[in-house]
Amino acid sequence: MNSVIKNDILCETMHFRQLKNGLNIYVIPKGGYNKQFAIYATKYGSNDISFIVPGEKNPTTVPYGIAHFLEHKLFEDEDINVFDEYSRLGAHPNAFTNFNTTAYHFTSTDNFYECLDILVGFVGRPYFTDESVEKEKGIIAQEILMYEDNPDWKVFFNMLRALYEKHPVRNDIAGTIESIGQINKELLYRCYETFYHPSNMALFVAGDVDPNRIFDQVEAHFEKGIKKQQEIRRIYPEEPDVAIKEEVREKMSVSRPLFAIGFKDTPVGTGGKSLLKHIMINDIITDMLIGPSSDLYNKLYEQGLIDDSFDCGYIGEKDYGHIMMSGETSDIDRLLDEVGRAIDNIKNTAFEEELFFQIKKKKMGQFIRNFNYIEGMGYMFVSLFVKDVEIFDYMEVLESISYNDIHNQLPNIFHENSRTISIIEPI
Amino acid sequence: MGKFEKLNIGQGINLYVLPTDKFKTVSISYCFHRDLDENYTYNALIPAVMKRGCQGYETIRDMERYLESQYGAIFDVGIQKKGERHILRFSMDVVNDNYIPHGGTAVVAQAFHFLNRVITKPILEEGVFKSEYVDQEKINLRNRIESLINDKMSYSMERCIQFMCQKEKYSRYVYGSVEDIDKIDNINLYDVYNDILTTSPLDIFVVGDIDSTKVQNLLEGTLKLDRGIIKKIPETAIKKMGIEPKEYIEQMDITQGKLNIGFRTNTSFTEEDYYPLVVCSSVLGGGPHSKLFMNVREKASLAYYAFSQLEKFKGLMFIGAGIDFDNYDRTFEIINAQLEDIRNGIISDKELDASKRSIITALKGIKDQPGQIIDYYLGNVVANTDQSIDDFIDSIEKVDRDEVTRVSHKIKLDTIYFLRNQ
Numbered sequence: 001m002n003s004v005i006k007n008d009i010l011c012e013t014m015h016f017r018q019l020k021n022g023l024n025i026y027v028i029p030k031g032g033y034n035k036q037f038a039i040y041a042t043k044y045g046s047n048d049i050s051f052i053v054p055g056e057k058n059p060t061t062v063p064y065g066i067a068h069f070l071e072h073k074l075f076e077d078e079d080i081n082v083f084d085e086y087s088r089l090g091a092h093p094n095a096f097t098n099f100n101t102t103a104y105h106f107t108s109t110d111n112f113y114e115c116l117d118i119l120v121g122f123v124g125r126p127y128f129t130d131e132s133v134e135k136e137k138g139i140i141a142q143e144i145l146m147y148e149d150n151p152d153w154k155v156f157f158n159m160l161r162a163l164y165e166k167h168p169v170r171n172d173i174a175g176t177i178e179s180i181g182q183i184n185k186e187l188l189y190r191c192y193e194t195f196y197h198p199s200n201m202a203l204f205v206a207g208d209v210d211p212n213r214i215f216d217q218v219e220a221h222f223e224k225g226i227k228k229q230q231e232i233r234r235i236y237p238e239e240p241d242v243a244i245k246e247e248v249r250e251k252m253s254v255s256r257p258l259f260a261i262g263f264k265d266t267p268v269g270t271g272g273k274s275l276l277k278h279i280m281i282n283d284i285i286t287d288m289l290i291g292p293s294s295d296l297y298n299k300l301y302e303q304g305l306i307d308d309s310f311d312c313g314y315i316g317e318k319d320y321g322h323i324m325m326s327g328e329t330s331d332i333d334r335l336l337d338e339v340g341r342a343i344d345n346i347k348n349t350a351f352e353e354e355l356f357f358q359i360k361k362k363k364m365g366q367f368i369r370n371f372n373y374i375e376g377m378g379y380m381f382v383s384l385f386v387k388d389v390e391i392f393d394y395m396e397v398l399e400s401i402s403y404n405d406i407h408n409q410l411p412n413i414f415h416e417n418s419r420t421i422s423i424i425e426p427i
Numbered sequence: 428m429g430k431f432e433k434l435n436i437g438q439g440i441n442l443y444v445l446p447t448d449k450f451k452t453v454s455i456s457y458c459f460h461r462d463l464d465e466n467y468t469y470n471a472l473i474p475a476v477m478k479r480g481c482q483g484y485e486t487i488r489d490m491e492r493y494l495e496s497q498y499g500a501i502f503d504v505g506i507q508k509k510g511e512r513h514i515l516r517f518s519m520d521v522v523n524d525n526y527i528p529h530g531g532t533a534v535v536a537q538a539f540h541f542l543n544r545v546i547t548k549p550i551l552e553e554g555v556f557k558s559e560y561v562d563q564e565k566i567n568l569r570n571r572i573e574s575l576i577n578d579k580m581s582y583s584m585e586r587c588i589q590f591m592c593q594k595e596k597y598s599r600y601v602y603g604s605v606e607d608i609d610k611i612d613n614i615n616l617y618d619v620y621n622d623i624l625t626t627s628p629l630d631i632f633v634v635g636d637i638d639s640t641k642v643q644n645l646l647e648g649t650l651k652l653d654r655g656i657i658k659k660i661p662e663t664a665i666k667k668m669g670i671e672p673k674e675y676i677e678q679m680d681i682t683q684g685k686l687n688i689g690f691r692t693n694t695s696f697t698e699e700d701y702y703p704l705v706v707c708s709s710v711l712g713g714g715p716h717s718k719l720f721m722n723v724r725e726k727a728s729l730a731y732y733a734f735s736q737l738e739k740f741k742g743l744m745f746i747g748a749g750i751d752f753d754n755y756d757r758t759f760e761i762i763n764a765q766l767e768d769i770r771n772g773i774i775s776d777k778e779l780d781a782s783k784r785s786i787i788t789a790l791k792g793i794k795d796q797p798g799q800i801i802d803y804y805l806g807n808v809v810a811n812t813d814q815s816i817d818d819f820i821d822s823i824e825k826v827d828r829d830e831v832t833r834v835s836h837k838i839k840l841d842t843i844y845f846l847r848n849q
Contacts, residue, residue: 009526010451032428032449034791084777087716090784109791110784138728145683146731146749149579253680255573293491301487307567309574328574358495365499365522372450373796427680 002215007392010371014392015211019219021226022199026381026391027211030374036112036207039378040123041103043386044195046173047234047319048100053194054230062191063182064168065140065175068097070188072136074104078127082118091115099169100317100386102195107375112209113217120203120221126192128185137180144174151254151424155326159260159422162245166237169320198222199229204381206374236319241266243420251427258328258424261339265314265321265413271388275318276397279387280363281409282314284401286323287359288351289342296342305335317387323413332423343414356403367394428794430815431632431804432639436646439657440629443804444639451526453535453635454797456518457542458805459627462660463511463596468568468603469619470513472611474504475564476556477517477620482548484541493541497534498522502541508601509809510663510740515623517542520797523636535637536645543649547624555617565608572602576679579846583685584747587844590675591689595664597741625655630808634797665695665742667841674843681848684752688762689842690744692737694834696810702822703830704737707838708744709782710774710831711735711765716781718765723748729758740809744838752847759843772832779831783823790820 005014015027046068050061075082075095086093091108104123108115147153157172164170174180205214243264268278290296290312300306310327329335370376381391428449434442461470484490494500501520506513519538527534550557575582585600592598629652633642670691694700712719712735723733733748750758768774793799793816807813 011526033795035788035795083715083720084781087714087781087785088777090781090788092714092785092788107788107792109788135728139724139731142683142729142749142751143731145751148682151577253579254577255575256570258577291491293488293495295488298486298488302563304563304566307570328570330570355492358492362495362499365497368451368522368526369499369520372452 005392007395009395010368010392012371017215019198019222021222022197022228023218023222024202025205025215025218026202027205027209027214028377029209029211030206031208033208033374034109035374036108036205036209037105037374037378038112038116038119038203038205039103039105039382040119040201040203041101041382041385042195042201043100044102044191044200045098045100046171046175047168047236048195049168049171050235051194052233052235053190054232059235060190060194062187063175064171064179065173066183066187066191067102067195068174069136069140069180069183070191071095071097071102071104072140073128073133073188074123074126076127076132077122077125080122082122085118086115089115093119097173099173101382103382105378112207113213116205116214116217117221120218123196124221126189126196128188130185133183133185133188137183140174140180141177144172144177144180147172147174151252151258152326154250154252155258155260155422155424156324158248158250158424159262159324159420162248162420162422163243163262163264163322164320165240165244167239167320168236194232197229198226200232202382202385204378204385206377239320241415242417245420247421247423249423249425251425254424254426256328256330256426257332258326259332259335260324260326260422261336262420262422263323263413264418264420265316265323267319267321268316269318271318273389273393273397275316275387276384276389276393277401277405278321279314279316280398280401281405282316282321282323282413284356284359284363285406285409285413286312286314286325287362288355288406289346290325290339291359293355293358296338300335300338303334303338305329305331305338332421336421347410347414351406353403356406360398360401363398364395367398434639434643436643438652438654439627440631440652440654441808442639442642442646443630443632444637444642445634445800446636446638447634448636450635450797451523452520452797453523453538453633453637454518454520454801455538455542456516456632456801456805457546458630458632459515459623460630460660460809461513461515461623461627462658463508463513463599466619467513467599468607469611469616470515470623471506471601471603472561472564472568472608472616473620473623474506474515474517475568476560476616477545477549478504479560479564480550481545482550483544485550497537498527500534500538502545506601509806510738511596512660512663512740512809513601514805514809517546525636535635539642539645540649543646547651549620556613556620558613561611561613561616565611568603569605569608572600572605575600579679579681579683579685580747580749583687583844583846584745586675586677586846587687587689587745587842590673590844591743591842597663624652626658628657628660630805632801632804634800663740666693667691668693670839670841672840672843674845676845676847678847678849681846683749684755684848685846686746686748686750686755686758687844688746688759688840689844690746691839691841692742692744692834693837693839694742696739696806697812700834700837701739703826703834705786706779706782706823706826707769707831707835708735708737709786710769710778712746713782714785716778716785718768718778719746719748719762722761722765723758727757727761729754729761733762739806755845755847766835766838769835770832772828774828774831779828783826786823787820790816790823
């Protein structure tokens, strides 16, 4: 199945093919660009700890950090050294794992089609040995320790652990030194077989490339007759609507307190346009409340309660969502007071309507800007793919948001006990 | 994509315009050049004060509301260190009028007006900077300097530089020093601001779907600067011989040790030797193809990251790795052995070729990002050279093993810095 989708405002065209095995391939040609970027992603991240393998009855539960471990280990191949192969062609490969996704990508300027073969090849060819699994534990332990010393990371995960009681998003993506200790090659193969089926994956390419050549070349990598996979059931424990802790503090070697305030949302439960719309509504709410053009931001800045380090936004997936506000402050109590008062205020008196239209304009500009940068397009694509959203739907969904949508969502996100605060204090 | 059109528009102001329809944005960057002299903390503070507001847009709120209405125009200010030079940067990145839904609104033209206004019409009281803004930005700057400690990777690198260059201007931290902040007030800061506007070389870079005539027209009449005698920025000191390597160990309450090693390359960005030096650093620690990645990470499992990078304007090379405290000696030995191998010509065809390919990919990629294009040509201005990206690529292609080995002998160990637990 092939299709071509044009977007006249962006002046971009997306070419699409779905293979018989269920793999979706998307290509946005970018004439005049020197770089090509390919990203190959699976809907599989650190949250997928408990699941029912298609065809089985009983749930499987695996150690924390296994998706990330698998990402590291897939680069190992029986016959070739993946890094060597890419290096020979001058490409810059990398990979990442987050809560919901594992993605492998490369940037090339020459030899794109050869690089694409390497990518689709090694991701499709797991090869784990007891010895190599053991050796990787040393490298990942250093990665975990690196994050242990990172206060931004700590303040963020402490906030998640205070917001969520059971949902796996409260666990570190790389797991712990203890949990990765339990990983072995059998578990890795089991997770691989479950989550790396083509039906659960997508390939996205941007650059000055030929879409049909990409489609045919990728198709040739797969044996004929692979059927689409049945749905993988992912098991998440029942999660309360309220934050489980009001506050969490930890001491680290920092110059002054770091904070992350979280507001727990009721999840949408599904993906697609409704999830995207929900995310945008909450993003706009956050911006209107405390973005740089808001009265609150200016007040806090002028009182010295926040500075340039301040950041805010909404993070949402099918099964969880929250607003986060973070930065450094010299007076967390006063900051919380002011934020609380501003929230009460907007619940009683409406947001300024003009500001709403202005922020929508800003969001539109931000989206258009993404198409300048081919790696950025790829990352955005993947983040929308796990939400079952098509990239070009973005503008339509943004246009569809009304001023009333904003006010209808306010009580859902700023309800009683939805808030938590995480603080990292100097030693 | 063509080349930058360079126009001297008088009084030490150069305009660089790269007309291209490749991007959906127009990127504009005003760069004022300063010596990294004793006034460096002033340089760091001035952009922060100017970001607070200008006549017509007197608060952050006013400015942000204006930027939002321009389809999320991005306005930013900053301070950069390139060698022993400080660059104050005022930039704007706007969506090109063609891509704006429901008809264009002259966003690009307004962007120049806005930037010119920010630069030339700051908010004043009694003829000097508004004290409220200065006082608050002094606090913010102090916090920013002190917060370096939060990021252990950057902190350990900066400490390594401070020890290594302690008698040189280069040791000055890009955001200034806490001690200097106390000496600054709204009056003396305003004097330095005026000195910058009057005497600092200014480069204006523009990348996007716009030509130089149009840019000139937009600047004329709105960028009114009272220029005096333009200062010549001293060259960065590069060569240093007869170094006794020194070791510094500091302690902090942390879980992973940070090893940073500083070298003098004794090679400037404008010398022919610079090309083999770039290849040399890449063979050593420029990515997954490198000796550090293969030996420190893949073979010995000592680190998640181990890299080598150049500071091209000052002629320095730094190695960084995050390791267990107990592995300090072992890691240092392995790192040293890699550099020794390069010095002995033990560089495989595969390593040499992969390094060159990797550098060339990065160079070609610059052309796909407006910000990187501007930064590359700003670097040319700083080094007083005029080398296109394509020429650079050709020069890298020609580098051979013997040249890499030869320049590796010019690289001298200067400082070993280790941040460990208490």
